[in-house]
Amino acid sequence: xxxxxxxxxxxxxxxxxxxxGVRAVDGCSFAxxxxxxxxxxxxxxxxxxxxxxxxxxLAAPDGGEVLYRGENLAGLKPYQIFRRGVTRxxxxxxxxxxxxxxxxxxxxxxxxxxxxxxxxxxxxxxxxVNLTHLRAEYGGRLSYGQQKLLEFARALMTxxxxxxxxxxxxxxxRTLLQHLLDHIHRLQxxxxxxxxxxxxxxxxxxxCERIFVMDGGVKIAEGPPAEIQRDERVLEAYFGRRR
Amino acid sequence: MTRVEHLRNLALxxxxxxxxxxxxxxxxxxxxSFVLFTMMYVVLALSWNIxxxxxxxxxxxxxxxxGIGAYACAILVADYRWxxxxxxxxxxxxxxxxxxxIGYPVLRLKGPYFAIAMLGAAEGTRVVATVWDGLTHGGxxxxxxxxETSLETYYAMLVLMLLTVVVAYGVGHxxxxxxxxxxxxxxxAAEALGINATLYKLxxxxxxxxxxAVAGGIQAYKVLYIDPPSVFFVQITIAMALMSMxxxxxxxxxxxxxxxxxxxxxxxxxxxxxxxxxIAYGLFIVLVARFMPRGLMGFAIDRGWVRKGxxx
Numbered sequence: 001x002x003x004x005x006x007x008x009x010x011x012x013x014x015x016x017x018x019x020x021g022v023r024a025v026d027g028c029s030f031a032x033x034x035x036x037x038x039x040x041x042x043x044x045x046x047x048x049x050x051x052x053x054x055x056x057x058l059a060a061p062d063g064g065e066v067l068y069r070g071e072n073l074a075g076l077k078p079y080q081i082f083r084r085g086v087t088r089x090x091x092x093x094x095x096x097x098x099x100x101x102x103x104x105x106x107x108x109x110x111x112x113x114x115x116x117x118x119x120x121x122x123x124x125x126x127x128x129v130n131l132t133h134l135r136a137e138y139g140g141r142l143s144y145g146q147q148k149l150l151e152f153a154r155a156l157m158t159x160x161x162x163x164x165x166x167x168x169x170x171x172x173x174r175t176l177l178q179h180l181l182d183h184i185h186r187l188q189x190x191x192x193x194x195x196x197x198x199x200x201x202x203x204x205x206x207x208c209e210r211i212f213v214m215d216g217g218v219k220i221a222e223g224p225p226a227e228i229q230r231d232e233r234v235l236e237a238y239f240g241r242r243r
Numbered sequence: 244m245t246r247v248e249h250l251r252n253l254a255l256x257x258x259x260x261x262x263x264x265x266x267x268x269x270x271x272x273x274x275x276s277f278v279l280f281t282m283m284y285v286v287l288a289l290s291w292n293i294x295x296x297x298x299x300x301x302x303x304x305x306x307x308x309x310g311i312g313a314y315a316c317a318i319l320v321a322d323y324r325w326x327x328x329x330x331x332x333x334x335x336x337x338x339x340x341x342x343x344x345i346g347y348p349v350l351r352l353k354g355p356y357f358a359i360a361m362l363g364a365a366e367g368t369r370v371v372a373t374v375w376d377g378l379t380h381g382g383x384x385x386x387x388x389x390x391e392t393s394l395e396t397y398y399a400m401l402v403l404m405l406l407t408v409v410v411a412y413g414v415g416h417x418x419x420x421x422x423x424x425x426x427x428x429x430x431x432a433a434e435a436l437g438i439n440a441t442l443y444k445l446x447x448x449x450x451x452x453x454x455x456a457v458a459g460g461i462q463a464y465k466v467l468y469i470d471p472p473s474v475f476f477v478q479i480t481i482a483m484a485l486m487s488m489x490x491x492x493x494x495x496x497x498x499x500x501x502x503x504x505x506x507x508x509x510x511x512x513x514x515x516x517x518x519x520x521x522i523a524y525g526l527f528i529v530l531v532a533r534f535m536p537r538g539l540m541g542f543a544i545d546r547g548w549v550r551k552g553x554x555x
Contacts, residue, residue: 056435078434088435096428098493099421100552106418107425109437115418136555154436 009034009162009193010086015054015064015074017047024050026217027064032162037184037194039208041201043237047217048197049091052164056088057081068162083110087160091167091197093147097140101131101150104139108157118157125153129183145176152180162193169200181207205229213237244416244555252412260405267397277510279397279465282404284486284506286458288498289411291483293451296492297420298444299427300350304361305455306480307345307368308338312456313463313474314372317385320464327387331399331460338456339449341368346448350441353430362477369475384470387463396465403461407454408499414450415495415553423447424493424553455483482506485524489531491540494553500539 010032017025025047032038040048053059055066057078066073073081096104105122113121126135129149134142139150148168155163165184169177181203184194198204204211205225213221213228215237221228228234263282267275287309295301312334319325319333349360372379379385414420425433426440434440463469482505490501505527512520535542543549 058431058435077439078431079437079439082435082437090432090435094429094432094435096425096432099424099428100555103421103424103552103554106554107421107433107436107438109422109439118418136551138551158437 007034008032009068010055011065011067012051012055013065013067015051015066016062017050017054017059018062023217025054025061028214028217028219029064030212030219030222032193032195033210034193035188035191036209037188037196037207039204039211040195040197040214041199041204041211042214042220046214046237048214049166050217051214052088052166052197055081055164056086079109082158082160085158085161086164087155087158087162088164089148089151089155089166089168091170093144093151095139095142095147095150095154097138099139101126101135101137101139101142104150104154105157108154110158121157125156128156129153130179145172148172149176149180152183156187160192163187163195165194165196165198167198168196169198169203177203244553249416256405256408260401263401264398267394272393275393275397276465279393279400281503281506282400283458283462284482284502285499286400286404286407286454287479287483288486288490288502289407289495290451290454291480292487292492292494292498293411293414293423294444294448295451295484296487296494296498297414297423297427298447300444300448301354301358301484302361302451303358303477303480303484304363304365305451305483306475306477307361307365308342308452309455309459309462309479310365310368310372310471310474311338311341312459313469314379314385314459315456316460316463317387317469318378320387321385327460327464328399331457334456334460335453338452342449342452343445346445346452350444350448362480365475365477365480369471372471372475379471382470384468384473387467387469389467393465396461399461400458403454403457408495410450410454411498412495414447418554419443421554427493481524482509485528485531488538489527489535491538491542491544494538494540497538497540 008031013029015025015028028047028051040051042048050059054061057076057080061074064074068084068086096107102122105126106118126132129152131146131149134146139147142150168180172180188194196203196208208225211223211225211228212219213234220233220237221231266278270278291302291305315334315337316327316330319330320327345364349357349364352360373382422433422438422443425436425438426443430440459474486501486505487498488501489505490499491497509520512523531538540549544551
């Protein structure tokens, strides 16, 4: 377990996870820069979501370390990792359908504040994503895009330092997406670290400062967008080998 | 819910308490016992609702705790000459211990697997009560020495019911309750939002085990004879579930209304058509599931008569 050099929010070292014979993540290492928006891309099945699951405790790694604030998160339970300031959203939204928008927000734990303060924070975040008019509506009655916003706002209840977003743009219309991206930049402005898994290359190339590319469970490239766009290995992973 | 609304509800409960405290003096012995059993079913349905309604773990074995409470009372009163009141506390503690012991492994199961495991756990407790002759007198059952005035048990049940209502109300309108709801809706997401699901589920389960045990103890002292088939009767579990579902599980009012309606209906049909009430029960389940899947409260919420959400 090593202390982190400044400028690194979270470091994955040699992460491994197999499901039966499928090695979903096979020795993946990367270091997420602090206070920046990073992107994690790769073809379908390259291990991005599994990597997110390993970072947030939804799956326990078979091997490797996840270093965060000088502590190894590997093997901790999801709620323990969350309470250390790492939060996430899901590829397919997982809002609580038969609970109101406000209840979705108040369910979040790890916030040792009186009820009154939690409510004020919930209302503030609901306003932040423009859902105030729906605060007493069931989560399941919201449109998909609104559910994404709710999930995003809910992930911010505890004022986390590291925010992992799994395909925030999927199924969201352009206007709403722009809205979401504005929020993400505002969070970065507050000093938060953000990692986005995304298939929408416009989002990745225009909004991320650093990009990690995965293929076959390992990181095959890393760099700023301009570099990644020209990287032979990346093009090969997406489009196949050039003849 | 605003402070004013909470105070109003508290005042409403107080008024009910006063009315129910005066009531038995105006009732025949039969009606007094009818009200007592109605209150008992309110306790059972509300307790079941904490783990199965709020938390989404449908238990088909809650009668186990009721039976444990009944046996704690009967054994201590009949064999050890205890006063009956402190035996209720023993039953509660015992149910909590057994609740943790059963809950810890079984709450790892979900949906139908949990329901079936609980059914098995309850049957298991019944078998233990049947074969452990030395302690429980086995299939012979236990007769309690009669010292009962029906008023004592009536007031004990009233106090227990008020306590259960207050606890269920407190859980339902707190962030603790909201987190139980979150576990019901999506346990993986709940864990990812900082909720220690194992701890929350076990707390809810234990809480839902304690009140039925006390009710079982009071009931044992009320009827003065218990045996394994009568206090580990699976139909008692089904009644808890049905009452909650009819009124609206996951709410506080729902199980109360459901218990009153269903127990009254059962009593009326039972008196006039001894076996018909089971057919009526079955028909009822089908109709509720088909036309009011979220019960009377769900029906009212969907029409905007009742506000959505417990903490608004």
